[in-house]
Amino acid sequence: MTNSETEVAIIGGGAAGIAAGRRLRATGIDCLLIEARPRLGGRAWTVTDQSGFALDLGCGWLHSADRNPWTKIAEAQGRTIDRTPPPWTRPALPIRFPLDEQQDFRKSMSELYDRLEAILAKGGDVPAANALKPGGRWNNLLTAVGTYISGAELNLISGRDFINYQDSEVNWSIIEGYGATIAAAGTELRTSLESPVSRIDHNGQKLKIESAKGTITAGQAIVTLPTAVLAENERLFSPALPQKTQAARGLPLGLADKLFIALADAEEFEPNSRVFGHTDRIATASYQLRPFGRPQIEAYFGGNHAAALEAEGERAFFDFAVTELTALFGSTFARRVKPMHMHRWGADPFARGSYSYALPGMTECRAALAAPVNGRLFFAGEACSRGDFSTAHGGWITGVSAAEQVIAVRQGRSL
Numbered sequence: 160m161t162n163s164e165t166e167v168a169i170i171g172g173g174a175a176g177i178a179a180g181r182r183l184r185a186t187g188i189d190c191l192l193i194e195a196r197p198r199l200g201g202r203a204w205t206v207t208d209q210s211g212f213a214l215d216l217g218c219g220w221l222h223s224a225d226r227n228p229w230t231k232i233a234e235a236q237g238r239t240i241d242r243t244p245p246p247w248t249r250p251a252l253p254i255r256f257p258l259d260e261q262q263d264f265r266k267s268m269s270e271l272y273d274r275l276e277a278i279l280a281k282g283g284d285v286p287a288a289n290a291l292k293p294g295g296r297w298n299n300l301l302t303a304v305g306t307y308i309s310g311a312e313l314n315l316i317s318g319r320d321f322i323n324y325q326d327s328e329v330n331w332s333i334i335e336g337y338g339a340t341i342a343a344a345g346t347e348l349r350t351s352l353e354s355p356v357s358r359i360d361h362n363g364q365k366l367k368i369e370s371a372k373g374t375i376t377a378g379q380a381i382v383t384l385p386t387a388v389l390a391e392n393e394r395l396f397s398p399a400l401p402q403k404t405q406a407a408r409g410l411p412l413g414l415a416d417k418l419f420i421a422l423a424d425a426e427e428f429e430p431n432s433r434v435f436g437h438t439d440r441i442a443t444a445s446y447q448l449r450p451f452g453r454p455q456i457e458a459y460f461g462g463n464h465a466a467a468l469e470a471e472g473e474r475a476f477f478d479f480a481v482t483e484l485t486a487l488f489g490s491t492f493a494r495r496v497k498p499m500h501m502h503r504w505g506a507d508p509f510a511r512g513s514y515s516y517a518l519p520g521m522t523e524c525r526a527a528l529a530a531p532v533n534g535r536l537f538f539a540g541e542a543c544s545r546g547d548f549s550t551a552h553g554g555w556i557t558g559v560s561a562a563e564q565v566i567a568v569r570q571g572r573s574l
């Protein structure tokens with residue numbers, strides 16, 4: 160692509176950008192999806208392993224699946240939805256974590272939410288960690304689980320944002336991959352891949368969007384970039400939009416990374432069973448054994464722990480996992496496992512993290528980020544959602560909403 164023109168430019172071809180593009184296209188509005196990577200999907204990314212299994216390196220769970228728009232899209236694409244309840248809603252293997260302790264831990268998790276609600280009922284905001292019981296037995300494991308949920312430790316996260324998350328508690332998955340489903344949903348859109356956008360000039364009558372493949376002229380644009388990318392790129396907009404940079408900085412991307420491990424003699428374990436590496440520390444991983452019944456382990460790392468391992472390189476994740484797994488299952492277990500696939504989302508220049516959380520006191524940044532500018536620049540992406548942030552369906556919902564704002568403005572209706 161060299162210089163080109165479109166009615167609406169959509170910047171970023173992840174869940175939000177694809178949703179916006181589909182909504183505009185359905186209304187007959189010409190749009191162009193401008194994506195930095197050589198593929199669609201963004202933080203939704205399915206790769207295929209040697210045995211042909213689809214591995215989701217980014218989003219895997221259809222959270223709030225009973226009201227998640229991607230469920231219907233996956234079904235329309237002929238995909239297979241696995242409705243098995245997720246491992247975290249069932250007891251973990253009782254290895255070094257007896258069932259009565261697991262029950263006590265689950266109770267402390269629900270008490271954490273109750274205490275947070277009680278603290279916030281008085282108004283204002285506090286770090287989510289303020290609701291930990293002082294000296295509580297499970298505080299480290301609660302914080303570790305917090306890093307899986309939010310990508311950051313509970314002391315960094317806004318307690319109000321944490322409880323704003325809306326969860327129908329129905330979680331399904333797609334055997335052929337969530338990432339593959341999202342990318343396939345964008346195939347009919349006009350797309351410019353490998354076109355990182357470096358500048359959005361909104362000085363003149365038309366927007367001028369500078370990308371690696373040329374300048375695109377557009378009447379309006381929907382910006383769906385991850386907050387970490389927006390936060391570090393103050394000069395993206397010309398004139399600058401400091402309110403957007405500030406909003407993005409209030410909503411950093413937490414870090415979560417997955418490592419897929421091949422497992423020999425996997426039948427020893429029940430499909431979709433789970434263990435924590437340790438129950439007494441924050442720097443531990445959660446292991447899903449035999450996801451979809453496959454001879455694999457999906458290891459999940461979060462927060463500062465994931466960041467420290469990213470700094471050491473991919474091998475560090477596997478070495479860490481082997482140390483924890485051999486401590487649980489014996490030294491011979493090391494011979495049964497081999498690293499397969501992973502992606503370091505923090506090191507990825509087009510993500511710079513995994514999913515957004517709000518800093519304490521910054522919950523309103525979600526609405527500030529989502530607010531349109533001068534009827535020409537519109538914003539979407541998981542971080543713009545008040546209650547479905549950090550998810551692929553949050554991406555979809557905000558993408559559709561931004562497209563509807565564009566349509567309203569074009570029809571002369573007020574927003």
Ligand SMILES: Cc1cc2nc3c(=O)[nH]c(=O)nc-3n(C[C@H](O)[C@H](O)[C@H](O)COP(=O)(O)OP(=O)(O)OC[C@H]3O[C@@H](n4cnc5c(N)ncnc54)[C@H](O)[C@@H]3O)c2cc1C
Pocket residue numbers: 170171172173174175176193194195196199200201202203216217218219220221222354355356357383384385388415416417504508509510512513514539540541542548549550551552554
């Ligand atoms: C390990 C991991 C596990 C997860 N698990 C789940 C889960 O189970 N369920 C769930 O719902 N969600 C999960 N998520 C979160 C989910 O993947 C994201 O919330 C969602 O995909 C975000 O969609 P988006 O469109 O808002 O952003 P993105 O997918 O990040 O889309 C933004 C797009 O902008 C592009 N871009 C960046 N810079 C530029 C530029 N300069 N110019 C042009 N394009 C650019 C990016 O390449 C990207 O394609 C997970 C994420 C990770 C990383």
